[in-house]
Amino acid sequence: MQEQPERDRRTTRIQRRGNFRDLGEEVPPGVPAAFHNLPDGAQPDRLGLARWLVCEENPLTSRVVANRCWEQIFGRGLVSTSEEFGSQGELPTHPELLDWLATELVRSGWDLKAFFRLLVTSSTYRQSSRVTPELLERDPDNRLLARGPRFRLSAEMIRDQALFVSGLLSPRMHGPPVNPPRPQTGLNAAFGSAIDKPTSTGQDRYRRALYTEWRRTNPYPSMTTFDAPNREVCTVRRDRTNTPLQALVTLxxxxxxxxxxxxxxxxxxxxxxxxxxxxxxxxxxxxxxxxxxxxxxxxxxxxxxxxxxxxxxxxxxxxxxxxxxxxxxxxxxxxxxxxxxxxxxxxxxxxxxxxxx
Known part of the structure; x- marks a missing residue:
């Protein structure tokens, strides 16, 4: 995929009341007026937008990325509403720490590997996750990071973990989606044979969950039991539930x-x-x-x-x-x-x- 040269770009116009046959004035490429302008000399194209996102006048991007990385490691972001950094979101529990992490991310040249290394080598991450009565009284929800992180893995990681320890997980990368084994639902009796696709064979049977074919009308059942989103809307932060159905899946x-x-x-x-x-x-x-x-x-x-x-x-x-x-x-x-x-x-x-x- 590449951007077309400027001479071949399509002109975009307002569609009055959403009618594609009733076109209004031309809308040039740009960024939302509520935010800062494009950097000097930047063209209004994808490269210009990328530079606009990471320029020094926009501290929001580095704060959001730093918070998302923290959430992956600790289970909860410094801003718990990682999908909402605006006025309707939660305030950061450690605002100075979030600011420092954002500046460290920029200073390292947006090197995510170095940033994750910084997080996992911190004394905060290396704390024990054991809960004691004293810690439970001081910080019951661990919002102040009185102990190390303890949380359930995501749906995809749970499946991959089981395959990995058993020696079945395939290291193969890239390629089309696969259809790993799943319980027989009987839906084909009502909706036809197209609802259930044949199970993949060979290495495709054991590939990472990342490569599993996902259809909104027929999602992979074990992953939905472990709170995988249905893909109908973009889900920034997943819920974590604990139900008897999860034990039945792993059994x-x-x-x-x-x-x-x-x-x-x-x-x-x-x-x-x-x-x-x-x-x-x-x-x-x-x-x-x-x-x-x-x-x-x-x-x-x-x-x-x-x-x-x-x-x-x-x-x-x-x-x-x-x-x-x-x-x-x-x-x-x-x-x-x-x-x-x-x-x-x-x-x-x-x-x-x-x-x-």
Whole structure:
């Protein structure tokens, strides 16, 4: 995409009462009169608009960008209404800090990587997110940043996180949208076969959620359960809800079931020969830390109970270990792998798995 040369640009005119056949006076390119003028020498084109957005006479852009970056890292912006910086929005909780961050962003040449590094290496970000009675009394909503950030990941990140720890996530970049597995809705009975597209195969089945095809009339169900917007309007700041439906998604959605099966095979493959070692490997993969002895004992007990149940139900064990991921790896027992799948499903449902803290 590129801008047409000036001699080929289309003339824009006012359409009286919205009627494209009733044209009024010509409207030249420019910026809203309520704001500052274009920089000296800047042409009224896209390059001129870009320079106008980041010029020194416009501090709003750097403040908005700095606040959005802060919101991504801390879960809430210094201005909590990140979609509204005007008179109807909230005042910043730390106005001097926001001003300084905005000037640092400009001083670094709008280097977002350097700016994020500044945020994550700050003492504020590196605080513990543990809640104590004293901190809860002083700052119940953590608006004053008395403790580190703790918030649930976005819908796309939750799906990608499950695929990543299980080893299924595809690193492939770019390309057309894909259709990952989704529950059968039965909508095609009412609206025809076009409502449900075939599930993608190969690497496309496991690509990042960013590449998922999204239709407003038939959104991806697991992501909407985790508060993904419907794309009908631009959503700057998402709501975060906590409902029982979310636990049902991570327990039963085809993507998470398949991730549990892959995680089970990874625990068996990388955890050594002992049950305790495999349980420890699963916790390290999912939670990024060493488990306590109590946690290991609970997972081992869960594995043994599930293994006992599947020992007398070979068909159920095979389905649990292979559907939809695929056939059993050579030399692996169906009942044992099904039991580890149950353990993997539990690990993928821990709140620590999908919380940033």
């Amino acid at each position: 039963n959605d085809p993507v998470f079931v398949e991730a549990s099966q892959a995680l089970a095979r990874r625990m068996v493959r990388e955890g050594g020969d002992s049950t305790e070692g495999r349980a420890r490997r699963g916790v390290r993969l999912c939670l990024g830390r060493e488990p306590s002895e109590k946690e290991v004992a609970a997972l081992v007990s869960l594995f043994q109970d599930a293994r006992s149940d599947f020992a007398d139900a070979s068909d159920a064990a095979t389905r649990m270990a292979t559907d939809p991921l695929g056939p059993l790896p050579e030399g692996m027992d169906a009942a044992e792998l099904a039991a580890w799948t149950v353990v993997g499903n539990v690990l993928l449902n821990l709140d620590e798995m999908f919380l940033k803290r």
